[in-house]
Amino acid sequence: MACIEARGLRKAFGSTVALDGIDLRVEEGRILGLIGPNGAGKTTALNAILGLIPYEGQLRVLGRDPWTERERLMRDVCFIADVAVLPRWMRVSQALDYVAGVHPRFDRKKAEGLLAKTDIKRESKVRELSKGMVTQLHLALVMAIDARLLVLDEPTLGLDILYRKQFYDSLLNDYFDGNRTIVVTTHQVDEIQNVLTDLMFIDHGRIVFECSMESFESRYAEVKANPERVAAARELKPMHERQALGRTIFLFDGTDRQQLAAIGEVRTPTIADVFVAVLGNHNGPKGGTL
Amino acid sequence: MSSAAGMTHSFDAPGTANAALTGTRPFYWSVRREFWENRYLYIAPLAVAAVTLIGFLIATLGRALSTANLSQRRAILEGPLDFPENLLMGTAMFVGMYYCLEALHGERRDRSILFWKSLPVSDVTTVLSKATIPALLQLISWATTVVLLFVMLVFSSLGAAGSGLSVTDLWRHAALLQGSSILLYHLMTLHTLWHAPFYAWALLVSAWARRAAILWATVPVVAVVLFERIVFHSSHFAYYLLYRLAGPEDYLAGAHADHMNGMLPFHPGTFFSSPGLWGGLLFTAICLVLAIRLRRSRVPL
Numbered sequence: 001m002a003c004i005e006a007r008g009l010r011k012a013f014g015s016t017v018a019l020d021g022i023d024l025r026v027e028e029g030r031i032l033g034l035i036g037p038n039g040a041g042k043t044t045a046l047n048a049i050l051g052l053i054p055y056e057g058q059l060r061v062l063g064r065d066p067w068t069e070r071e072r073l074m075r076d077v078c079f080i081a082d083v084a085v086l087p088r089w090m091r092v093s094q095a096l097d098y099v100a101g102v103h104p105r106f107d108r109k110k111a112e113g114l115l116a117k118t119d120i121k122r123e124s125k126v127r128e129l130s131k132g133m134v135t136q137l138h139l140a141l142v143m144a145i146d147a148r149l150l151v152l153d154e155p156t157l158g159l160d161i162l163y164r165k166q167f168y169d170s171l172l173n174d175y176f177d178g179n180r181t182i183v184v185t186t187h188q189v190d191e192i193q194n195v196l197t198d199l200m201f202i203d204h205g206r207i208v209f210e211c212s213m214e215s216f217e218s219r220y221a222e223v224k225a226n227p228e229r230v231a232a233a234r235e236l237k238p239m240h241e242r243q244a245l246g247r248t249i250f251l252f253d254g255t256d257r258q259q260l261a262a263i264g265e266v267r268t269p270t271i272a273d274v275f276v277a278v279l280g281n282h283n284g285p286k287g288g289t290l
Numbered sequence: 291m292s293s294a295a296g297m298t299h300s301f302d303a304p305g306t307a308n309a310a311l312t313g314t315r316p317f318y319w320s321v322r323r324e325f326w327e328n329r330y331l332y333i334a335p336l337a338v339a340a341v342t343l344i345g346f347l348i349a350t351l352g353r354a355l356s357t358a359n360l361s362q363r364r365a366i367l368e369g370p371l372d373f374p375e376n377l378l379m380g381t382a383m384f385v386g387m388y389y390c391l392e393a394l395h396g397e398r399r400d401r402s403i404l405f406w407k408s409l410p411v412s413d414v415t416t417v418l419s420k421a422t423i424p425a426l427l428q429l430i431s432w433a434t435t436v437v438l439l440f441v442m443l444v445f446s447s448l449g450a451a452g453s454g455l456s457v458t459d460l461w462r463h464a465a466l467l468q469g470s471s472i473l474l475y476h477l478m479t480l481h482t483l484w485h486a487p488f489y490a491w492a493l494l495v496s497a498w499a500r501r502a503a504i505l506w507a508t509v510p511v512v513a514v515v516l517f518e519r520i521v522f523h524s525s526h527f528a529y530y531l532l533y534r535l536a537g538p539e540d541y542l543a544g545a546h547a548d549h550m551n552g553m554l555p556f557h558p559g560t561f562f563s564s565p566g567l568w569g570g571l572l573f574t575a576i577c578l579v580l581a582i583r584l585r586r587s588r589v590p591l
Contacts, residue, residue, distance in 0.1 A: 070586075072410075080408075102319050
């Protein structure tokens, strides 16, 4: 069974179309990165998946309709919605008590164990914790819940680089077991490049690109062209080119690696590079190339 | 708390996870967390009680002991102790309305609604747990009043005993036991059931308003009163509001006959057969259903 399945998912706020009929299928055990510019519809899509807003079209999450079955769904789904939504007045001990009190799949011992690895004191109030610590606390609560789907909406926004690294490390090491599914949106795309199994770009309420990270790595190549080979590179029809430190850098989609090696230094591009190329093409004069 | 945590672990056994959420625990913890967040719910009545007690010690006791005339002293000591319950009733109403106006608004303002909604607690449970708070507030108010009256009587007794006056008379006169039962009845009927529409209206507005819930809750009501006055030169709506505040007519008519602060131990049949009560409860139910529906689609402001 697919973890998330959407057909013609649409959501409009007044005359603004936030989701323009997207089709989506996320299998269980995947880590999907949902990438898009501000206002592209990422958060709207997640809100629909989490049963926070009504929508048009078909949507099934773990076989349930999120809008009508939110309460039941939330036993199997966890989410961390952008930054710091933990109530500021709450004590750490109260957060543990409360989640233990309402969630049948919360393992309090596990949460306490995770918190013991941090500097967070049990009697502290959330408002007294630093932003990084609040995220650690929220992550400890969420990781102690035996859920099947975890949704993260900009989970590391505003955190310093140490916390950001730690966040994904502990998610991969202590939580992800190959059966759970994780959907994450973030602007810090390069940090999650090695975390993801699947990638999806969303823009103007539509999915403009999707592929697995496996095929991402085999399909896309970035070449720093030797100056005398620039013309040859252009003949191979790159999807994008840019200038960096006086050199021309080309991005190719599905072009034979050996041909590319003749042009210059070849490497796997970052998600950000492909993102810029795809959205640049999509929005620019050559619209519709995808 | 540790016992609750222990329960969780036992519920975690395979196959029993579904049974764990059959009702009371999310509701219990939802109510409990309201008291964590809004500590003024019990601090306000306690603070009012403390101020009242200090006032009592200075005024009544001080005045009684400063007069040499024994019969005058006795009159002061046995004098009415009725102001504390009025003060505490007023406090409970004020705090209850404030709480309800904030209850479904604050969680959207501080974005914590996203945390609450990430847990398997339904909107029905959430709204009903919040709607329970004004009733619990009446119980807190009652308990505070009873303890306060008791402490005041103890001080009066000390004053009386020191003056050679009868302590027994003092306690018989105060009739604390009878008074507290009447007070409890009064708070549960008038202040809880009869006033329920006010609190439900406040909850509905707090779920609906984007900002300034207090204005949305009050300005339209004032506007209707003024409109009626200007256009029809009448005040039916204003009188109706007073009626909703004061209780069924019988309640008011006999009020002055009673010694305990005008709280009539009237026949429950009269109260529970009053159409005003059931009309009010119907309005309450409608407001709560609408608040639940609104809360369902609410995201942070």
